[in-house]
Amino acid sequence: MLELFKDDFHSVIGTLYYIWKALNNCPEIVFLGNDRKAFDRYIEKLKIKFSDAELYNRKSEEVEIKISNYLAGRTPDIDLKPYFLTGSDFEKKIWLSTIKIPYGAAISYKELAQKAGFTRAWRAAGTALNHNPVMLIVPCHRVIKSSGEIGFFGRDTKIKEFLLNLENISKNKKIK
């Protein structure tokens, strides 16, 4: 049986909702996002896909502290692992390639697609990032347009700006 836990907490970028799974001592992140509706939708999706799953309300001190530290600029590496319960093979490959982008760096959607092995699928790569279930953990904010513009971030481009600024990534000079 699949046991999952959920909660939310306040952060400098607004309320963050999360779902996690206990693995020994270290939590794995199934969902992390700032959009309540996306959170609710994700839960519905899980219920359909995993009818045997149990979802409890439970806080993870570790998750909240690590994310808060990252958002405060104290620790570059959030040090939490994602656990993908949804997503196509394509999407997972895009997400996994995105994880490899180091703190403080940025690449274009096109470069990301190439890295993931889909040379011409840069547009689809953007769509896959829009479906990223774990913001910050899969650092989709480090993927920007080839032109140097920052591109989209769900509904909240402000958050992408905040994160790029936090990591000291300048908008018009992307770092390879």
Place this chain on the structure above:
DNA sequence: TGCATGGCGCCGG
């Protein structure tokens, strides 16, 4: 099945 829809890229005016 086909077709529209995207967090994009490139080129020409």
Place this chain on the structure above:
DNA sequence: ACCGGCGCCATGC
């Protein structure tokens, strides 16, 4: 530098 237009590809209905 700034558009518009067209091309690109995985998904969803």
